[in-house]
Amino acid sequence: MEISQLEAFLQVAKTKSFTRAAESLHLVQSTVTTRIQMLEKALGKPLFRRTSRHIELTPAGKHFLPYARRILELKRESEKALQMEGMAEEQLFVGSPHSLWDYILFPAVKKFRRKHPEIALRLITGHSDEITEKLLDGLADAGILYIPPYHPGLEVIRLREESLCLAGPADFPLDKEALTPEDLRSLPFIHLGWGTEFEQWFKAAFGRHFLPLVEVDHMSLLLRWIRTGEGVGFLLQSVAEEMAAAGKLKVLPFRPDPPLPGIPVYLVLPKRKRSSDGLDALTNHLLRFFNKGK
DNA sequence: ACAACTACGAGTGGTCGCCT
DNA sequence: AGGCGACCACTCGTAGTTGT
Numbered sequence: 107m108e109i110s111q112l113e114a115f116l117q118v119a120k121t122k123s124f125t126r127a128a129e130s131l132h133l134v135q136s137t138v139t140t141r142i143q144m145l146e147k148a149l150g151k152p153l154f155r156r157t158s159r160h161i162e163l164t165p166a167g168k169h170f171l172p173y174a175r176r177i178l179e180l181k182r183e184s185e186k187a188l189q190m191e192g193m194a195e196e197q198l199f200v201g202s203p204h205s206l207w208d209y210i211l212f213p214a215v216k217k218f219r220r221k222h223p224e225i226a227l228r229l230i231t232g233h234s235d236e237i238t239e240k241l242l243d244g245l246a247d248a249g250i251l252y253i254p255p256y257h258p259g260l261e262v263i264r265l266r267e268e269s270l271c272l273a274g275p276a277d278f279p280l281d282k283e284a285l286t287p288e289d290l291r292s293l294p295f296i297h298l299g300w301g302t303e304f305e306q307w308f309k310a311a312f313g314r315h316f317l318p319l320v321e322v323d324h325m326s327l328l329l330r331w332i333r334t335g336e337g338v339g340f341l342l343q344s345v346a347e348e349m350a351a352a353g354k355l356k357v358l359p360f361r362p363d364p365p366l367p368g369i370p371v372y373l374v375l376p377k378r379k380r381s382s383d384g385l386d387a388l389t390n391h392l393l394r395f396f397n398k399g400k
Numbered sequence: 401a402c403a404a405c406t407a408c409g410a411g412t413g414g415t416c417g418c419c420t
Numbered sequence: 421a422g423g424c425g426a427c428c429a430c431t432c433g434t435a436g437t438t439g440t
Binding site: 110133134136137141 | 430
């Protein structure tokens with residue numbers, strides 16, 4: 107299996123045409139045909155179903171597509187890593203969800219940069235499962251996640267626990283001492299899933315059949331909805347308080363029973379990577395940074 | 401009839417290993 | 421080092437099919 111064959115495969119799958127794939131790869135069509143044939147021969151299965159007017163992926167082709175993408179992504183990552191080699195004593199690839207970078211990790215990583223200028227950092231954003239995949243593929247050295255992966259090849263360290271609070275727009279009219287889940291049912295509620303424990307609490311507090319008005323998968327989106335006066339939602343307390351102090355939103359009194367669960371933040375490391383000095387330094391720094399206030 | 405498409409075969413040029 | 425053959429990937433020309 108050759109990289110050129112995978113590139114041809116992805117291009118044909120994308121353009122649904124051997125001719126157009128050949129054009130975009132600056133080849134002639136028969137070359138693309140040959141590459142696909144060689145790939146099909148190597149895999150022992152047809153990847154495309156050819157008809158006279160169009161082509162389509164076979165079930166095997168559809169199955170193979172994400173693997174081909176990952177192989178090419180690995181190739182690009184390895185080239186980038188080699189390009190960066192020599193620019194610093196060591197480089198660390200650290201992955202985390204967008205919301206953690208924005209509001210939790212940035213100060214910690216900024217401090218680490220100042221302390222260890224010899225270590226080059228590559229910061230990657232993505233959903234928890236994407237970061238986990240990169241850790242397992244060796245494309246990330248460390249991940250900082252809300253949802254810990256359970257995999258024998260990964261070590262999970264609890265870094266800290268975030269609190270949640272209810273937040274609404276800055277001009278939210280508050281006419282009572284504290285809001286209840288019953289009050290929230292009648293408000294435009296914006297939902298962000300904060301993990302298994304939160305979802306269990308949410309179902310217990312609001313009932314299994316409560317359907318939030320809007321559901322988002324990024325804290326930045328949730329913030330935008332709240333700040334523009336479109337609704338209320340559960341935010342990380344540290345973020346909400348900082349924004350409330352700047353007058354950008356309002357932290358709403360909400361004392362449910364049972365109380366809102368905490369949101370743990372985990373450091374995830376591939377077990378085989380623990381020997382690196384830079385990674386040990388980052389691990390120790392994060393543990394100290396996040397536990398100093400306790 | 402024509403256009404658009406894929407497949408195939410012949411020819412070409414580059415690379416590699418072997419031998420002298 | 422240089423000649424030779426095998427192999428591979430490529431280009432080009434062409435055939436066959438089908439929709440408009």
